[in-house]
Amino acid sequence: MTSVPGEPCELEDCVVVGAGAAGFLAALFAGREGARPLLLESRAKPGAKIRISGGGRCNVLPSVATLDDFQTSGSRNALRNLFSTWPLERVREFFERELGLALYVEPETGKLFPRSDDAGEVLERLLAAARDAGARLQCDWRLGRLEPVAPLERRETGLASDGARFVLVADDGRELLARRVILATGGASVPKTGSDGRGFEIARELGHTLVPTHPALVPLFSADPRFAELAGIALRVRLRAVRAGAESRVLEEREDALLFTHKGFSGPVVLDLSRHVTAPDARGVKLVAHWLGERRADYDELLRSGGKKTVGGVLREELPRRLVALLCARAAVDPEARTSELSRDKRFALVRELVDCELPISGDDGYRSAEVTAGGVALDELVTKTLESRRAPGLYCCGEIVDVTGRIGGFNFLWAWVSGRLAGISAARSL
Ligand SMILES: Cc1cc2nc3c(=O)[nH]c(=O)nc-3n(C[C@H](O)[C@H](O)[C@H](O)COP(=O)(O)OP(=O)(O)OC[C@H]3O[C@@H](n4cnc5c(N)ncnc54)[C@H](O)[C@@H]3O)c2cc1C
Numbered sequence: 001m002t003s004v005p006g007e008p009c010e011l012e013d014c015v016v017v018g019a020g021a022a023g024f025l026a027a028l029f030a031g032r033e034g035a036r037p038l039l040l041e042s043r044a045k046p047g048a049k050i051r052i053s054g055g056g057r058c059n060v061l062p063s064v065a066t067l068d069d070f071q072t073s074g075s076r077n078a079l080r081n082l083f084s085t086w087p088l089e090r091v092r093e094f095f096e097r098e099l100g101l102a103l104y105v106e107p108e109t110g111k112l113f114p115r116s117d118d119a120g121e122v123l124e125r126l127l128a129a130a131r132d133a134g135a136r137l138q139c140d141w142r143l144g145r146l147e148p149v150a151p152l153e154r155r156e157t158g159l160a161s162d163g164a165r166f167v168l169v170a171d172d173g174r175e176l177l178a179r180r181v182i183l184a185t186g187g188a189s190v191p192k193t194g195s196d197g198r199g200f201e202i203a204r205e206l207g208h209t210l211v212p213t214h215p216a217l218v219p220l221f222s223a224d225p226r227f228a229e230l231a232g233i234a235l236r237v238r239l240r241a242v243r244a245g246a247e248s249r250v251l252e253e254r255e256d257a258l259l260f261t262h263k264g265f266s267g268p269v270v271l272d273l274s275r276h277v278t279a280p281d282a283r284g285v286k287l288v289a290h291w292l293g294e295r296r297a298d299y300d301e302l303l304r305s306g307g308k309k310t311v312g313g314v315l316r317e318e319l320p321r322r323l324v325a326l327l328c329a330r331a332a333v334d335p336e337a338r339t340s341e342l343s344r345d346k347r348f349a350l351v352r353e354l355v356d357c358e359l360p361i362s363g364d365d366g367y368r369s370a371e372v373t374a375g376g377v378a379l380d381e382l383v384t385k386t387l388e389s390r391r392a393p394g395l396y397c398c399g400e401i402v403d404v405t406g407r408i409g410g411f412n413f414l415w416a417w418v419s420g421r422l423a424g425i426s427a428a429r430s431l
Pocket residue numbers: 017018019020021022023040041042043046047048049050052053054055058059060061141142143144184185186187189190193194195196197198199369370371372398399400401409410411412413414416
């Protein structure tokens with residue numbers, strides 16, 4: 001085996017594939033454990049997603065996190081144990097004290113950002129810390145194939161004595177041997193950043209089951225063009241994802257800002273719940289809004305006690321004018337009618353639009369703009385204590401490639417940092 005024809009193939013102790021959030025932490029902590037890791041990156045520069053994250057400000061962490069902020073098809077217990085390996089306060093200390101990255105909490109959202117509001121600073125500090133720990137970065141090296149070296153082959157070629165377990169083959173034919181490999185290739189969202197879903201295929205080729213992947217934290221499209229006329233309006237809503245059917249069930253309910261766009265719906269509450277309608281088993285799932293208004297009005301009471309006021313006049317005290325007009329149109333109620341003139345049926349129809357409004361969803365913006373990919377390498381196929389693969393010993397998985405997805409608000413980076421660190425330490429200690 002040769003790296004380029006005629007040259008001997010390099011043998012590495014620990015190769016980390018993917019220089020993103022999880023890969024940096026894996027390389028940094030493997031380095032601190034003395035492994036001198038090699039960090040491979042397909043693009044010309046590392047950390048593209050860190051650079052664009054949080055609108056260029058990088059929401060490094062949440063200020064509070066619970067298990068409910070994460071989704072996995074795997075065991076909740078395993079997830080709890082994974083997060084307990086590096087509690088949020090310790091992660092924050094790592095960034096502030098060890099990387100010297102000053103952070104502040106955005107009061108309205110509880111999100112933590114670098115004081116510089118510059119995602120580039122986060123990346124620079126990670127790069128410097130990984131280098132200080134002895135990690136070497138190799139860009140323009142895209143992993144195309146990862147092949148385990150069979151025990152018999154290892155004996156025949158003498159590789160058993162040096163412990164080589166994997167051959168890494170780049171797209172351009174270069175090859176490497178490695179004792180340990182950490183797969184930190186991310187998901188499939190925003191593929192121009194380098195995370196294009198190839199890592200999922202590599203994991204599958206090594207025997208892993210993939211929990212079906214789909215875009216998450218993604219803006220949704222409206223099937224009713226009238227909603228496009230509300231573009232630019234943002235307001236607080238209580239949004240529910242409901243599975244309709246004989247036994248209608250609320251899958252998730254959250255309260256936060258919704259933003260109307262030219263194509264449909266966005267804003268934190270829509271992004272958080274979007275995974276329910278993008279999932280492969282989303283048939284029959286709908287998103288239902290309760291428009292909260294300034295004072296969280298009891299709309300039925302408001303409409304019954306409005307007297308000579310017009311319906312529109314009463315509702316406009318609570319909700320934006322254009323939204324009121326649309327909800328009245330959907331309920332076939334004239335906004336200029338006096339509230340006292342509203343029939344019971346009309347009032348019920350309008351209240352339903354106000355507190356039980358099914359958003360007409362026609363699709364989503366896909367991986368082009370999804371902040372994360374839900375699904376991925378099944379958590380149950382990784383050893384919880386180490387993140388080592390149960391399918392290919394010597395392989396470790398961390399970050400978005402694994403079937404763990406966070407809410408909006410720094411939770412996905414939290415998962416990437418925690419899982420990256422654990423994979424790095426575990427791989428290095430197993431050498
Ligand atoms: C626009 C946007 C904004 C976001 N903002 C936030 C935020 O503010 N806070 C937050 O918590 N989360 C945010 N996220 C989500 C967060 O960025 C990701 O969850 C996180 O980056 C995942 O880290 P990762 O290391 O697993 O994968 P990535 O960061 O995607 O890194 C994977 C790396 O692997 C490389 N790679 C892929 N395949 C190969 C291969 N075959 N060979 C070699 N290298 C390969 C890629 O080029 C990439 O550099 C945002 C996402 C997007 C798209």
